[in-house]
Amino acid sequence: MTKELTYLNYLKQERLPHQWCPGCGNGIILKLSCLAMEKLNFPKKGTVMVSGIGCSGRSAGFFDLDSVHTAHGRALPVAEGxxxxxxxxxxxxxxxxxxxxGIGGNHLLHASRRNTDIxxxxxxxxxxxxxxxxxxxxTEISSKTLTTPRxxxxxxxxxxxxxxxHNCFYARSTTFHFNHAMKCIFEALQHKGFSFVEIKSQCxxxxxxxxxFKNSYEMLMSYKDNYKINNSSNKLEHNEIGIIK
Amino acid sequence: MAKKQGIVHINHKRCKVCGICVKICPVQNYTISQNKLTELGKCIACLQCERYCPDMALIIDTKDDKKTPTR
Structure with missing residues (x-):
């Protein structure tokens, strides 16, 4: 008998496979947020998922919850509303x-100032x-992209x-540090007030x-080499992951 | 203590053959042949592939009756 993955109940399973590229980290984060919600027993009726525009903006459509796919950069004001x-x-x-x-930068500034519980x-x-x-x-300094070829x-x-x-909750993690990232989302969901979890993901x-990089596995492993877990400090360096409350 | 063994269920409708599971498996249980993921039956139920699969295509069962942790 096949084991049932109960966290998948938070997703619209008939819409899977998702349309992201092979090896994209967004699927791992989809799974992480489902696991954290399952751990907290979030009801399907009382949870709202909001997303902006971009590859990751598609993720709201996969959740079997009330979800809003908003205009570019305006996910924060809609969620606050x-x-x-x-x-x-x-x-x-x-x-x-x-x-x-980028597009919603100013909204982030004011959402953290207003400290709404999202x-x-x-x-x-x-x-x-x-x-x-x-x-x-x-984009990190001296990193090659389409618009910065040098x-x-x-x-x-x-x-x-x-x-x-503004004394808000901040956590940083990567897709490689699976348990750490889940703990970050778990604590962010429990935190009263504005909580922000930044998860480094591979594209x-x-x-x-x-x-x-030749494949997404090498990118995953580069997170293992480049990031260290910091549990004690109140300030994270650029190569550290951890939680600041 | 008997060696832990796992049964791999691959959902080929969801799998996009990204190759993360092939590289992350500690016992080289997976191969890609003709653009399809196949497993060789050496699974030790460490659940690394199930955890890092971005497409939720892999489910691992352990062979004994003990309940497997979900992840």
């Missing part, structure tokens, strides 16, 4: 780095993946400083191949 209209709902956002920091899961793949691999606000000249945006400046099709 839903939460203010009915405070009993659990409101979650799954969106990408280009959507949250949870943001940011799939940070450091690229505008859907449009072909342009340089995004989180290496990115600018420093990436410091999201940690923006979110923690092999438009990002990794320009940077010299």
């Amino acid at each position: 839903i939460k203010l209209a009915n405070e009993e709902l659990n409101v979650m956002i799954i969106s990408g780095d280009g959507d949250l920091f 949870t943001v899961i940011c799939i940070s793949n450091a690229i505008y993946g859907m449009t072909g691999g342009q340089c995004s606000p989180t 290496g990115n000249a600018d420093t990436p945006v410091n999201v940690q400083a923006i979110v923690t400046a 092999i099709t438009n990002d990794g191949r320009r940077r010299g």
Whole structure:
């Protein structure tokens, strides 16, 4: 008899397989958020999923919950509005780095200032993946993309400083650190107030191949080599993952 | 103590042959032949492939009656 994966009940299984590229990390994050919701026994009727535009914006459609696919960059104000209209709902956002920091950057600033009780899961793949691999606000310095063929000249945006400046929950993890990422989402969902989880994810099709990775497994393993877990400090360095409350 | 053994269920409708499971498996249980994922029956039920499969295409059962952890 086949074991049943109960966390898949949060997904519309008839819509699987999803349309993301082979080896994309978005599927792992979809699974992670389902596992965290299952652990907390979130009811299907009282949970709302909001997403913006981009590869990751498609994820709201896969959840068997009430979900909104909003305009570009406007996932945060829509989620805040839903939460203010009915405070009993659990409101979650799954969106990408280009959507949250690039187009909706100003909304992130003010959402963290207002401190509404919503949870943001940011799939940070450091690229505008859907449009072909342009340089995004989180692209690391000297990284090759479509628009920066000689290496990115600018420093990436410091999201940690923006979110923690207003004493909000901030957590950073990667798709390789599966249990750590699940713990981050689990604690973010329990936290009262604005909570932000940034999960580094691999994009092999438009990002990794320009940077010299052969497959998505190599990108997963690069997270293992480059990131260290930090449990004690109140500030994370650029190569550390952890939780700041 | 007997060696733990697993039964692999591959959902070929969902699998996109990205190759993460082929590389992450500690006992080289998977191969890709003719653009299709096949398994060789050496599974030790470590659940690494089930955890990192982005398409939710793999389900691993352990052969004994003990309940397997979901992940």
